[in-house]
Amino acid sequence: MEVEEGSVGKKIKIGVCVMEKKVFSAPMRQILERLEAFGEFEILYFGDKVILDEPLESWPICDCLIAFYSSGYPLEKAEAYAALRKPFLVNELEQQHLLHDRRKVYERLEMFGIPVPRYALVNREVPGQDLDCFVEEEDFVEVHGERFWKPFVEKPVDGIFGLK
Incomplete structure (x- = not known):
């Protein structure tokens, strides 16, 4: 990510494009509170209404994006947003399609030598x-x-x- 002229003191905007039930979970709150504690980041919560109902062109514009799949999450819409706005992706979106098929997850884990349960x-x-x-x-x-x-x-x- 390039630093723009006149951006000294400007906070980096981190978009959190995650369903609310995940945003308000204890682990996610811990991560976001730690990021905010640095004082260099502004956290933008997209929220369920924005993610589910709003056209992606009206989603908040951010420098970095945290987005991950959960039940009911429109992953393709998040991918389209990332393609449109081109934020730095904290985590890959395309690879999250793997989570839709347990067989593919196990195959990928085994490919990298990561132990899986007997199945x-x-x-x-x-x-x-x-x-x-x-x-x-x-x-x-x-x-x-x-x-x-x-x-x-x-x-x-x-x-x-x-x-x-």
């Missing part, structure tokens, strides 16, 4: 579809010959990892 995938065309690779018994399920003892946690592919 198996059962892909059905329709709910309850019989598959040769899947066997369910009273106290276990078996997927591709690998046994998982009950109880276990079953999650949908499009689970958002608690980011709701």
Whole structure:
């Protein structure tokens, strides 16, 4: 980011394009309070009404953008805003689409050598579809010959990892 002439003493505007339930969470408040404590940043909260209802051309203009996906968040709209205004992105937006598919997340983690929990995938065309690779018994399920003892946690592919 280039420093404009006459910008001495000007605060850097950080846009927080996050659903309100996340903005007001304790961890996010801690991060933002620490940024404000430096005295060099102005925090601009977009808010749910702006994010969901306002055209992106009327969103606040910022130098830096913090934006991340949660349930109901219009990620494509945030991407369009970033393309229009070109703020410095604190976190990548495009990569957040990964969160829509648990299989892609696990694949990416494994690609970088990051441990993931033991898991198996059962892909059905329709709910309850019989598959040769899947066997369910009273106290276990078996997927591709690998046994998982009950109880276990079953999650949908499009689970958002608690980011709701």
